[in-house]
Amino acid sequence: MNFDFSDDQRLLQDEVRKMLADTSTSAEIRRVLDGRTAYAETVWRNLIDMGAAAAAIPESYGGAGLGYLELCLVAEEAGRHLAPVPLASSFYLAAEALLKGGSEAQKQRWLPRIARGELIATAALGGGETYLATPALRFADGTLSGRAAVVADGMVARLAVLRAGDDLVLVDLQSPGVTRKPLSSLDPTRPQAELNFSATPAEPLRGEMRGADLAARVLDGAAVLLAFEQVGGAARILDISRDYSLERKAFGRQIGSFQALKHKMADIYTRNELARVHAYYGAWALAADAPELPLAAAAARVAATTAYKHAAEEGIEIHGGIGFTWEMDCHLYLRRSRHLGQLIGSEHAWRDRLAQQLITEAA
Amino acid sequence: MDFKDTPEEAAYRGQVRTWLETHGQRRRSADQVFGEGLDDAAKLAAAKAWQARKARAGYAAITWPKEMGGQGGTAMQEVIYKQEEAAYLVPRMIFENSLGQCLPTIATWALPELKARHLAKGIAGDEIWCQLFSEPAAGSDTGGIRTRAEKQGDHWVINGQKAWTSGAHFCDYGILLARSDWDKPKQEGLTMFILDMKAPGVAIRPIHQMSGESEFNEVFLNDVRIADTHRLGPECGGWKVMLSTLMHERLAVGGHLPTDLHTVLIDLARKCQWNGKPAIEDARVRAHVADAFLLQHGVELIIARGLTALSKGKAPGPEMSITKLVAAKAMQDISSFALELAGPEGALSHESIGQDWNYMQRLWLGAPGARVAGGTDEVMKNVIAERVLGMPGEIRTDRKIPFREL
Numbered sequence: 002m003n004f005d006f007s008d009d010q011r012l013l014q015d016e017v018r019k020m021l022a023d024t025s026t027s028a029e030i031r032r033v034l035d036g037r038t039a040y041a042e043t044v045w046r047n048l049i050d051m052g053a054a055a056a057a058i059p060e061s062y063g064g065a066g067l068g069y070l071e072l073c074l075v076a077e078e079a080g081r082h083l084a085p086v087p088l089a090s091s092f093y094l095a096a097e098a099l100l101k102g103g104s105e106a107q108k109q110r111w112l113p114r115i116a117r118g119e120l121i122a123t124a125a126l127g128g129g130e131t132y133l134a135t136p137a138l139r140f141a142d143g144t145l146s147g148r149a150a151v152v153a154d155g156m157v158a159r160l161a162v163l164r165a166g167d168d169l170v171l172v173d174l175q176s177p178g179v180t181r182k183p184l185s186s187l188d189p190t191r192p193q194a195e196l197n198f199s200a201t202p203a204e205p206l207r208g209e210m211r212g213a214d215l216a217a218r219v220l221d222g223a224a225v226l227l228a229f230e231q232v233g234g235a236a237r238i239l240d241i242s243r244d245y246s247l248e249r250k251a252f253g254r255q256i257g258s259f260q261a262l263k264h265k266m267a268d269i270y271t272r273n274e275l276a277r278v279h280a281y282y283g284a285w286a287l288a289a290d291a292p293e294l295p296l297a298a299a300a301a302r303v304a305a306t307t308a309y310k311h312a313a314e315e316g317i318e319i320h321g322g323i324g325f326t327w328e329m330d331c332h333l334y335l336r337r338s339r340h341l342g343q344l345i346g347s348e349h350a351w352r353d354r355l356a357q358q359l360i361t362e363a364a
Numbered sequence: 365m366d367f368k369d370t371p372e373e374a375a376y377r378g379q380v381r382t383w384l385e386t387h388g389q390r391r392r393s394a395d396q397v398f399g400e401g402l403d404d405a406a407k408l409a410a411a412k413a414w415q416a417r418k419a420r421a422g423y424a425a426i427t428w429p430k431e432m433g434g435q436g437g438t439a440m441q442e443v444i445y446k447q448e449e450a451a452y453l454v455p456r457m458i459f460e461n462s463l464g465q466c467l468p469t470i471a472t473w474a475l476p477e478l479k480a481r482h483l484a485k486g487i488a489g490d491e492i493w494c495q496l497f498s499e500p501a502a503g504s505d506t507g508g509i510r511t512r513a514e515k516q517g518d519h520w521v522i523n524g525q526k527a528w529t530s531g532a533h534f535c536d537y538g539i540l541l542a543r544s545d546w547d548k549p550k551q552e553g554l555t556m557f558i559l560d561m562k563a564p565g566v567a568i569r570p571i572h573q574m575s576g577e578s579e580f581n582e583v584f585l586n587d588v589r590i591a592d593t594h595r596l597g598p599e600c601g602g603w604k605v606m607l608s609t610l611m612h613e614r615l616a617v618g619g620h621l622p623t624d625l626h627t628v629l630i631d632l633a634r635k636c637q638w639n640g641k642p643a644i645e646d647a648r649v650r651a652h653v654a655d656a657f658l659l660q661h662g663v664e665l666i667i668a669r670g671l672t673a674l675s676k677g678k679a680p681g682p683e684m685s686i687t688k689l690v691a692a693k694a695m696q697d698i699s700s701f702a703l704e705l706a707g708p709e710g711a712l713s714h715e716s717i718g719q720d721w722n723y724m725q726r727l728w729l730g731a732p733g734a735r736v737a738g739g740t741d742e743v744m745k746n747v748i749a750e751r752v753l754g755m756p757g758e759i760r761t762d763r764k765i766p767f768r769e770l
Binding site: 004007246247260262271274278279281300349356 | 365366367368369370373440626627630631644647650651653654655657658659661662665666668669671672673675683686689690742744745746748749750752753754755756758759
């Protein structure tokens with residue numbers, strides 16, 4: 002039984018953690034929050050230069066060639082420090098879509114530039130839920146038309162992987178016929194945009210998998226990686242809340258000595274640790290490309306989404322009034338839990354995917 | 365990261381499997397139990413015979429040091445043996461307290477001649493031990509013990525009542541915590557003893573549980589005499605001895621849940637109709653199926669992390685402390701929802717609605733006990749908050765006051 006990360010993997014995690022503690026500071030995150038920049042450039046540059054962001058991209062495509070277990074731990078730290086960077090867009094989603102579904106030429110052309118941070122890539126592969134009446138993207142005769150309603154990092158991305166009917170298509174966003182509109186998000190530290198296409202040249206990703214299967218496979222991997230970000234964020238807000246409860250006094254005592262708060266934090270810890278082991282299991286399935294991946298990914302997604310949401314909500318509650326102020330960082334975690342929890346579809350859609358697999362298995 | 369044995373672990377597992385195949389009887393179904401059809405005396409004799417066979421083969425005290433009669437093996441070997449044995453019809457809840465708590469306490473604190481007299485017999489199952497700490501007024505607060513130990517020359521005279529004693533009715537000896545000094549604060553006036561369960565003045569009465577079973581007893585102690593040589597540790601040192609007893613439980617890897625909970629739920633939901641359609645097609649039912657899996661598999665994975673630490677020769681991490689809390693509540697919530705699937709019919713007992721429902725009904729009736737046993741949910745949350753998260757302990761008003769004044 003070896004259900005844990007190796008010492009070398011933990012070493013990488015420690016290095017990333019130290020770097021992010023120094024650079025992904027509250028002040029830096031707030032530059033993005035206030036719209037002064039689209040992402041934290043120094044944090045991004047450091048994640049690229051350390052080989053952390055491209056941990057799972059093979060060396061033959063310019064990556065660090067480490068693996069998914071390493072990338073999972075990078076993700077945990079990115080989540081813990083609320084890193085306001087396009088890590089999920091470029092690496093969990095776009096690079097993965099290229100790796101799993103791109104032709105050799107497409108991989109050679111784009112992956113090294115993504116890995117080296119020369120360009121930012123993004124992907125919008127669609128959840129099951131929508132509200133905005135968006136005409137579906139149409140891909141025909143090598144051109145893409147229509148609208149992608151919500152694309153993370155859409156204002157700064159150079160390359161996008163989008164779902165058009167049964168295809169996943171690759172679009173160079175510097176091509177003609179592309180217009181972008183910034184959107185206002187509940188988590189402004191992770192900006193989103195609307196992309197419009199008018200007869201824009203695009204290429205299909207035509208690997209061995211059909212479009213829908215390819216999208217599902219990429220989303221499963223992203224669910225695991227995002228679960229690590231969620232677990233990292235949930236653990237951090239618990240730490241912050243615990244520390245505050247030991248400092249703050251009311252009724253002549255540390256508020257952390259009241260059983261109501263002790264039990265609340267024990268509950269947060271319990272949900273966090275359940276989410277953590279589901280994320281670990283997802284990491285194993287992703288790294289081993291195991292047949293259990295769809296089940297493990299859905300379980301990690303649901304457990305981590307609910308845990309982070311709960312931790313972020315209760316973290317503010319533990320702080321009391323001060324937690325509701327703009328100056329305290331509590332709301333940054335609440336906002337990030339919202340962003341991560343919906344980026345690739347809500348927990349409800351993923352819970353039903355999980356149930357469907359369990360029911361099929363039990364047939 | 366993987367879920368495989370190391371080569372040494374695989375070799376040990378192979379050896380255990382071979383031995384069990386030769387000597388054990390494989391269970392035919394999940395609900396088959398050891399000694400079905402035997403009366404209590406015959407069942408106990410069969411259990412003792414099995415334990416003796418295990419002891420001869422070196423599987424009864426795997427992790428104990430050789431000088432105590434054990435094998436000097438690793439915690440992981442113990443876990444591997446238990447995993448393999450689970451597929452066989454073996455006695456349960458008979459030797460656990462002897463081997464897990466009482467005999468290690470004897471090995472640490474008893475006089476050499478008593479160790480020589482009891483350890484080998486205990487390992488071989490000739491003697492069975494129980495643990496007598498809890499009392500009607502000392503449950504979560506073990507320090508509140510009121511059973512009285514009075515010294516008279518070279519003997520002690522014991523009077524009082526113990527509660528929730530597992531297996532007292534078939535045990536030969538017990539370790540008993542009693543109050544020897546009423547002028548000291550609660551935890552400082554306690555002393556630990558070896559009690560002969562057949563001694564004059566010991567009366568045992570089974571507790572009739574709400575589930576219908578009787579796994580525990582009340583033990584009444586009326587002028588029971590214990591020689592001072594049978595004291596464990598110093599006079600008024602009982603609290604420290606008790607903590608050492610509970611330390612030996614650290615190998616027990618916490619609560620666990622049956623792995624088939626969600627499949628049983630799916631099976632029942634397929635058989636029930638909701639508004640003319642199989643209940644399994646309803647989104648609410650599907651959400652419960654997913655959540656049941658998340659809890660059950662989550663606990664299993666936390667245990668896998670604990671085993672990973674053991675496999676590397678380390679202590680399991682703090683996350684192990686949540687398993688009992690999660691498992692007991694999950695058992696209650698999942699079984700409760702399962703019964704609801706059948707609407708008004710689901711409130712019938714399995715004798716009327718059918719055998720399909722027996723399993724979930726048993727879990728539902730047993731869950732309140734599981735939530736209380738070994739620490740209520742609230743005690744477990746205090747443990748997590750204080751030991752894992754480093755929160756302040758509860759304010760205690762009774763700590764420095766002589767017990768007789770409380």
